[in-house]
Amino acid sequence: MADKINNKKNKKLVTAITSMEEDFSQWYTDIVKQAELIDYSSVKGCMILRPYGYAIWENIQSQLDKLFKQTGHENVYMPMFIPESLLQKEKDHVEGFAPEVAWVTYGGEEKLSERLCVRPTSETLFCEHFRHVVESYRDLPKLYNQWCSVVRWEKTTRPFLRSTEFLWQEGHTIHETEKEALDETKKMLEIYADFYEKYLLIPVIKGQKTDKEKFAGAKATFTVEAMMHDGKALQGGTSHYFGDGFSRAFDVKFTDRNNKLAYPYQTSWGVSTRIIGAIIMTHGDNEGLVLPPSIAPIQLVIVPVAQHKEGVLDKARELKFRLSQKYRVKLDESDSSAGWKFAEYEMKGVPLRLEIGPKDILNNQCVIVRRDNRQKYFVNLDELEKQINQILEEYSKAIWQKALDNLKNKTFVAKDLKQIEKLNSENTGFIKAMWCGEEKCEQELKDKFGITSRCEPFDQEIFTDKCVCCGKPANRVLIFGKAY
């Protein structure tokens, strides 16, 4: 223990990250490490969410939770284990999930008589519970949600985008009528879309998955699809309509208003820590993260300039106290250089930086710098909050617009396979194409070009009447893309 070690300066250094133009994938990996969002663990495909990464998730969670509760949903907690026999009750569901679950076979020294899977999703558990608590139409609807982690045994993993274990929420609801359940499915999709667009400032396309791409066991799956900076698609959240398929499989019945036994209708919907991946790849740049104010753990960082000079730290602390009433504020009093601090909080995507030094104090002002474009504002301290609100608004508009431009600029239209081939060789983006409805054509595009159907968008702009693949009659638009 008494070894002398090199007298290296024991201070973190902000290392430059790979530029996104050079290698987008490496840029992403560099950011998640350098911004201290995650650490890798010795468990294959499982990540550690560090305080800064987890704080982003906490902000996402608390705001979504409010939206869920405002619309009448209640939180519950189900077991993390599902007995194999329970998982197998719904045929499509088990086919979809069994190949990718983790199996518990021993409890202590004892071999289990039936193996348990670690939940990949909890439809089966909710169905079992609904069977206990739903008797009459008076007990309906039940609008439940659960915050938890789930496990899917993935071959290749990437932080936030695809990991063996991940955090998410899963809503599960059960209704008297088909219409009510369908309305719920669409309502939750709207909540997700609003959350992406108004809170995260990420434009999304709302639509329905094809049968090939829908959730295992669902009658219909609705989705919000976002476009990342590199033109690839990220499925942002899904909402599933089950009809009475799960009710029948799990024998959930209720006495309806005519005093007859009937099967209720179900939905489920979920978003996960993938959201953080979407934020990184939508707003981030070569200096690091760029965070939407709504979920930024620090909305404004105060960096004192010449902080050793009399009065500077006092003033900085006074501002920190004052601004903490309205914003999530950090004051960095450490002895690192101002330049080092600038780089650190740029890497972490803090929307605004407030600099205050001796001269500013004399002039009753401070400097505010925007993260997205480093624009500087000299702000009179008397109208600080008013100015901050305005700058935050400009900042939010600018990062939203940038994301929207990216989506528009990289969305293309193709009428036949040749056009797809050309587009696909020149760009990565969304391709709008007419589709006949045959899975064969969908598959062909995947096999030939590595693109999958993202959704049939709600917003249908029919532009020919021929399928992009087979040329047969087609009356709907699909959006295709390469997906994360």
Next chain:
Amino acid sequence: MADKINNKKNKKLVTAITSMEEDFSQWYTDIVKQAELIDYSSVKGCMILRPYGYAIWENIQSQLDKLFKQTGHENVYMPMFIPESLLQKEKDHVEGFAPEVAWVTYGGEEKLSERLCVRPTSETLFCEHFRHVVESYRDLPKLYNQWCSVVRWEKTTRPFLRSTEFLWQEGHTIHETEKEALDETKKMLEIYADFYEKYLLIPVIKGQKTDKEKFAGAKATFTVEAMMHDGKALQGGTSHYFGDGFSRAFDVKFTDRNNKLAYPYQTSWGVSTRIIGAIIMTHGDNEGLVLPPSIAPIQLVIVPVAQHKEGVLDKARELKFRLSQKYRVKLDESDSSAGWKFAEYEMKGVPLRLEIGPKDILNNQCVIVRRDNRQKYFVNLDELEKQINQILEEYSKAIWQKALDNLKNKTFVAKDLKQIEKLNSENTGFIKAMWCGEEKCEQELKDKFGITSRCEPFDQEIFTDKCVCCGKPANRVLIFGKAY
């Protein structure tokens, strides 16, 4: 589906519960079901937290989380799996936990090369992470906490008290010095004690566990012990000091202020959904739950009287809107009878019930009824909030005092084995006894009387100098009891 079914009234009924004097254990089981806190699942020993039960946990969680953050702690999230080799690094720790963990042996169709246990607690994972992020004294302390579920393969289980899977928080901190780590251990114990006493209105005894009872791998374990209504003990929360044992086992080192490599000092601390069991068995009565206002999902329920009469529902809604600014309020507009509603919310432990009917409206008043003793207050609507605050205060004082009296009345002193034998045959409660420090004596009391040492209380009142068991010199007081 067209089966006619019995024309039974499809309405929940509040069934009477077993009285606690008749069968305390059945009373407990009845409450957790009737108050709709939990449902059983088909997974052995795992419970489902229903909306009302989970809402209590959410309130506990949000208030503890605030206390943790105020004292500088940050939340993180670790994987739920621990590779067997990682679990085995600290000898005492693995001995304590290996016999009771669930083992994952398959991922999809593939047998894993190394089995993974589902975390029973996460010291090993935190150590691995600390090794990655702690290099210098400048990186210390790290004050981390995690909200998650853990799994321990229990033979016999009871809702909240002992279940295979349960929700909890586990704090894990790492420090430069022994003193800092010990201070942290004690600080967190104080936070737990305060939370029990000031928020949950449950008196606790603070003390240190004996070596026999301490946590697997800890140098010292501190505990808060509460007494349930039946005189049995419930370990309410524990805080562990690890010294540098885990650091050495996991090779976590840092460069200290003298530029030498040193092992840091660690702590961990946790409370779980057991808290809900403690609340039930401390405050509950034969009508059901009695909840402390701080964590009650509904603090006040409004029950309209003769609600079909003109103006009653309007007034009730107006009060609901007004009181929701300050309290968690529910208005029950359902067509159940007022009497049924009274029983329902008494079962659920809602602290105050507000009744409002046509006559009350004429008199500009309402009736407020306390859950604990059904005391009635006629309250002028002009001073409603003021009166509610005062009644809630009286209510809180009363349930605290009742719990405190129970603790005092069932705490006994014993000087020798005969006295213990007599006490133990006549009562269930805490027995204070002098102890020589030998594990043999502790074991003898357990074998003979089924009582275990709860703790060596901080508050030591030495009353003889002889060990209660062997009669040899003894200079410390232990508290013994039967434990949940």
